[in-house]
Amino acid sequence: MIRGALVALLELEPDLRVVADVERGEDVLPAALEHRPDVAVLDIDLPGVDGLAAAVQLHAALPACRTLMLTSLGRPGTLRRALAAGVHGYILKDAPPEELARAVRAVASGRRVIDPQLAATAWEAGPNPLTPRERELLALTAEGAHAREIAERLRLGLGTVRNHLANATAKTGGRNRIDAIRIARDNGWL
Known part of the structure; x- marks a missing residue:
């Protein structure tokens, strides 16, 4: 239901087109290879292969496709893991609806988008202490x-x-x- 609502929200934007939507992480790469999107909007908590692993696979196979994480996981360590996986944007699901379209446009144009409050928290929290x-x-x-x-x-x-x-x-x-x-x-x- 949430994925459908996000697709509908993006389809309302005259300059954005959703070319595919998938339910499971292992379906991200095949769909991206078939449709060649400019931006893949992923959640970290995907069934099967998680969104971070899907982003790594996507970057390896289709480097021109940029990735935007849209997630409820607003934790500094998760943001760091996403950046290490090569994602280009990271916004939270509780952001205002218009923020998603802005983030997709920004990521598509080559800019990084990171939720500002989460970025500040990650900066303060320091790196992961665990080996x-x-x-x-x-x-x-x-x-x-x-x-x-x-x-x-x-x-x-x-x-x-x-x-x-x-x-x-x-x-x-x-x-x-x-x-x-x-x-x-x-x-x-x-």
């Missing part, structure tokens, strides 16, 4: 895996897994692993 391994282990823990299971799956020592998880907990300022997961998610680090 890639700490993020990986914290994410597996968030999925319900225990330290022993993670150690077996990744062929690591149990002590190594516990050390990484303890480091991640300390770096996030969490009281325990559950709190570390919450803090990491809130900041977009996971």
